[in-house]
Amino acid sequence: MEKQNLYIFNFSVFLLKTVIIVAVAGFSFSFAFEKSIIFNSQISGASKVNRILTKTIVDEVPIFGSSRADGSYVPSIIFEKKSHNYGISGGQANIWLFFLEQELKKEKNTPILINFDLGGFNYSDGDIGNYIPNWNDTKDILVEDGEFYFNVPFIKYFGKYESYFKLFINEKFNLTKITDNGGSFEKNKLTKYNFDKLVEKRKNTVSSFTKNNRLLSKFNQLINTTNRTIILVVSPYHSSYFNKFKNINEVDNYLSNLSKKNNIKVIDLRNFIKNDSLFLNTSHLNYDGAVKFSQKLKEELKASKIEL
Amino acid sequence: MIFNSIAFLIFLPIVFIVYWSLRKKPLLYQNIVLLTASYIFYGWWDWRFLSLIAFSTIVDFIIGVRISQASTNRLKKIFLIVSLLVNLCLLGFFKYFNFFIDSLIESIGFLGLTFDTWSLNIILPVGISFYTFQTLSYSIDIYKGKIKHTNDFISFAVFVSFFPQLVAGPIERASHLLPQFLKKREFNYNVAITGISLITYGFFKKLVIADRLAIYVNSIFKDIDNANTISLILGIVFFSFQIYADFSGYSLIARGISKLLGFDLMVNFKKPYLASSIPDFWRRWHISLSTWFRDYLYIPLGGNRVSKIRNYYNLIVVFLISGLWHGANWTFVIWGALHGVYQILYLEYSKFIKPSIKENKIRRLLNILMVYIAVTFAWIFFRANSLNQAIAYITKILEFDFSFNLVQVSAQKGPLNLVISLAVIILLYFSYLLPKNLGFKKNSSHLAFNVIMILLIFLIGINGKAEFIYFQF
Numbered sequence: 001m002e003k004q005n006l007y008i009f010n011f012s013v014f015l016l017k018t019v020i021i022v023a024v025a026g027f028s029f030s031f032a033f034e035k036s037i038i039f040n041s042q043i044s045g046a047s048k049v050n051r052i053l054t055k056t057i058v059d060e061v062p063i064f065g066s067s068r069a070d071g072s073y074v075p076s077i078i079f080e081k082k083s084h085n086y087g088i089s090g091g092q093a094n095i096w097l098f099f100l101e102q103e104l105k106k107e108k109n110t111p112i113l114i115n116f117d118l119g120g121f122n123y124s125d126g127d128i129g130n131y132i133p134n135w136n137d138t139k140d141i142l143v144e145d146g147e148f149y150f151n152v153p154f155i156k157y158f159g160k161y162e163s164y165f166k167l168f169i170n171e172k173f174n175l176t177k178i179t180d181n182g183g184s185f186e187k188n189k190l191t192k193y194n195f196d197k198l199v200e201k202r203k204n205t206v207s208s209f210t211k212n213n214r215l216l217s218k219f220n221q222l223i224n225t226t227n228r229t230i231i232l233v234v235s236p237y238h239s240s241y242f243n244k245f246k247n248i249n250e251v252d253n254y255l256s257n258l259s260k261k262n263n264i265k266v267i268d269l270r271n272f273i274k275n276d277s278l279f280l281n282t283s284h285l286n287y288d289g290a291v292k293f294s295q296k297l298k299e300e301l302k303a304s305k306i307e308l
Numbered sequence: 309m310i311f312n313s314i315a316f317l318i319f320l321p322i323v324f325i326v327y328w329s330l331r332k333k334p335l336l337y338q339n340i341v342l343l344t345a346s347y348i349f350y351g352w353w354d355w356r357f358l359s360l361i362a363f364s365t366i367v368d369f370i371i372g373v374r375i376s377q378a379s380t381n382r383l384k385k386i387f388l389i390v391s392l393l394v395n396l397c398l399l400g401f402f403k404y405f406n407f408f409i410d411s412l413i414e415s416i417g418f419l420g421l422t423f424d425t426w427s428l429n430i431i432l433p434v435g436i437s438f439y440t441f442q443t444l445s446y447s448i449d450i451y452k453g454k455i456k457h458t459n460d461f462i463s464f465a466v467f468v469s470f471f472p473q474l475v476a477g478p479i480e481r482a483s484h485l486l487p488q489f490l491k492k493r494e495f496n497y498n499v500a501i502t503g504i505s506l507i508t509y510g511f512f513k514k515l516v517i518a519d520r521l522a523i524y525v526n527s528i529f530k531d532i533d534n535a536n537t538i539s540l541i542l543g544i545v546f547f548s549f550q551i552y553a554d555f556s557g558y559s560l561i562a563r564g565i566s567k568l569l570g571f572d573l574m575v576n577f578k579k580p581y582l583a584s585s586i587p588d589f590w591r592r593w594h595i596s597l598s599t600w601f602r603d604y605l606y607i608p609l610g611g612n613r614v615s616k617i618r619n620y621y622n623l624i625v626v627f628l629i630s631g632l633w634h635g636a637n638w639t640f641v642i643w644g645a646l647h648g649v650y651q652i653l654y655l656e657y658s659k660f661i662k663p664s665i666k667e668n669k670i671r672r673l674l675n676i677l678m679v680y681i682a683v684t685f686a687w688i689f690f691r692a693n694s695l696n697q698a699i700a701y702i703t704k705i706l707e708f709d710f711s712f713n714l715v716q717v718s719a720q721k722g723p724l725n726l727v728i729s730l731a732v733i734i735l736l737y738f739s740y741l742l743p744k745n746l747g748f749k750k751n752s753s754h755l756a757f758n759v760i761m762i763l764l765i766f767l768i769g770i771n772g773k774a775e776f777i778y779f780q781f
Contacts, residue, residue, distance in 0.1 A: 006497075007495050008328065011495075011500050011501065014755065018755060025763060026763060026766065029763075158766050159771025161768070162725075165724070
């Protein structure tokens with residue numbers, strides 16, 4: 001073989017060897033990381049997506065919603081039976097509707113609790129890292145386009161390993177958050193000065209209830225084809241949230257009409273918390289707020305005699 | 309096209325395969341492939357800039373021939389001046405026009421006069437400072453008789469636009485790079501493997517170190533008011549390593565790709581933060597630029613073979629222009645001026661050091677630390693968006709607020725990011741233990757090195773598609 005050809009052949013072998021070793025090491029690491037870190041942390045969005053897709057726990061009451069669900073509902077306080085908080089930070093109706101759809105595919109009879117945001121039916125995915133481990137099952141519900149390599153083991157988590165690890169550490173050591181059956185609750189409290197700044201900002205922010213037709217019809221279709229009890233809960237907002245809320249009557253009318261359905265129960269606790277120190281910001285509670293709200297919700301559920 | 313993009317990941321193997329598959333054809337074929345690849349690479353940003361680089365290439369090619377053929381020195385000089393004027397006018401217009409207009413309007417404003425503020429919306433062509441200096445060195449070296457002109461237009465065009473080093477250097481001299489385009493290249497297995505290792509090490513520096521540190525640095529510079537002395541010091545220390553890893557990472561990738569194609573580019577960085585004096589720092593930092601200024605500006609001005617005052621004047625001029633080369637902003641001018649002053653202070657200080665005092669380890673370590681502090685202080689001006697921001701940064705440091713608040717100290721990016729940031733700097737120093745120019749004796753060492761680098765890039769690298777800092781210059 002000519003010297004140059006031999007060199008090129010050897011170079012190709014070198015590249016191939018590098019790729020094979022990286023692939024074997026990377027794929028093994030990726031597999032171990034998924035098992036021991038990503039899916040081993042109940043509070044990560046990725047583990048919640050994986051759980052709803054792969055696990056059927058017959059007596060588990062699921063809680064769906066956005067970050068307001070994730071940080072406000074303490075499952076062990078609300079339900080005596082098994083319960084899991086599937087709230088996804090940054091996710092909106094397109095995400096909790098996906099969870100609801102998956103839940104309704106299961107042979108279960110438990111009620112389903114959904115945190116109803118007054119913003120209504122909107123699209124928002126949250127961190128795309130929540131969906132990468134189950135990319136094929138989730139990509140169609142997302143607004144955001146993914147990367148072409150999201151199906152390739154190891155490489156698919158490029159730039160995401162740290163965030164999964166961070167959630168895992170947070171859950172194991174409860175450094176800044178307290179965790180409970182999927183829910184994660186902020187320990188930190190804002191100073192009065194910083195909270196007042198947020199209140200001032202919120203007072204000048206226009207909010208409204210919006211109804212995306214596709215999401216709304218999907219919700220209607222899902223609730224009309226199940227006998228399971230759906231509990232819609234409006235969790236607490238700070239009073240400043242309503243300062244420039246454009247169409248609060250529309251929300252009230254919508255929820256009132258919805259509550260007329262047999263399998264739908266609406267619990268409205270939007271004004272339940274008055275104390276500023278129980279809020280993380282004007283639309284989210286801190287841990288103390290979450291505990292107080294969860295206790296109240298438990299009483300409300302008891303009073304409404306829903307069979308849990 | 310940037311190195312850390314999917315487009316480049318596809319582009320490079322295609323160029324590599326096509327280029328070496330033509331190795332048995334005449335040299336012209338390979339050079340045409342390189343020229344086409346370089347123009348595609350450059351045009352990927354904005355195809356309109358291609359006309360600029362083509363114009364610069366044609367002008368300097370013709371002038372190179374004319375200088376060589378000129379019958380008198382006067383004529384040679386005229387052609388050289390034409391080359392200087394054309395290149396520097398292009399650079400001046402695209403890079404400095406708005407800066408000078410805005411500065412002029414501000415200065416007039418100080419006198420109480422007002423003018424309508426206007427300036428053209430000029431987009432800075434990527435890499436213009438780099439390739440302008442490269443073509444200038446060609447004309448000057450022919451004028452000085454150091455090199456002969458080339459009649460091979462294609463080779464000259466590739467020399468100007470060679471894609472691995474086109475947009476951020478190293479700024480190659482015609483005497484070193486141009487002859488490499490004029491002779492047949494042979495594929496060398498060992499050189500190519502070293503090239504691959506340089507590329508992965510470069511990406512490691514960029515994606516693992518520079519882009520990681522950028523998270524903290526950007527957060528601090530965005531919100532100086534909410535930082536304290538600890539976080540501000542950490543911020544500028546991190547920036548010193550960010551810019552080093554970013555720029556040296558680019559240079560490594562450029563050298564690695566060149567080696568894959570059978571070319572040798574100059575080393576641009578030699579562990580600069582181990583410099584024990586300011587002149588030593590400039591022998592280790594952005595070597596291709598500092599030697600360019602030395603050869604084409606400092607020495608022609610008289611260098612150090614003049615009176616002390618004149619030598620100091622020369623140093624200040626060189627460093628002011630070096631600062632301005634980096635960008636059309638007063639912050640860069642101050643940065644350059646600071647380094648000029650450092651040089652003068654060092655020259656004065658070195659007079660008091662007795663040659664009999666041997667440099668022991670502790671003294672050397674102290675020198676390294678002092679140089680690092682001086683250089684890092686100057687980086688504040690380099691990184692700041694404006695003089696006001698730089699002053700605010702320094703003023704805030706001088707508040708001496710050493711209260712330990714985790715949110716402040718971690719620049720609101722979390723303790724894990726802070727820990728990883730510190731860890732990657734330690735990792736950088738560990739990488740200094742690697743053999744010079746990654747000259748591993750065994751190929752298995754190259755293999756292990758590449759595997760480790762690639763795994764680390766995917767595990768702790770930042771997937772942010774951030775451009776290299778020096779692209780803006």
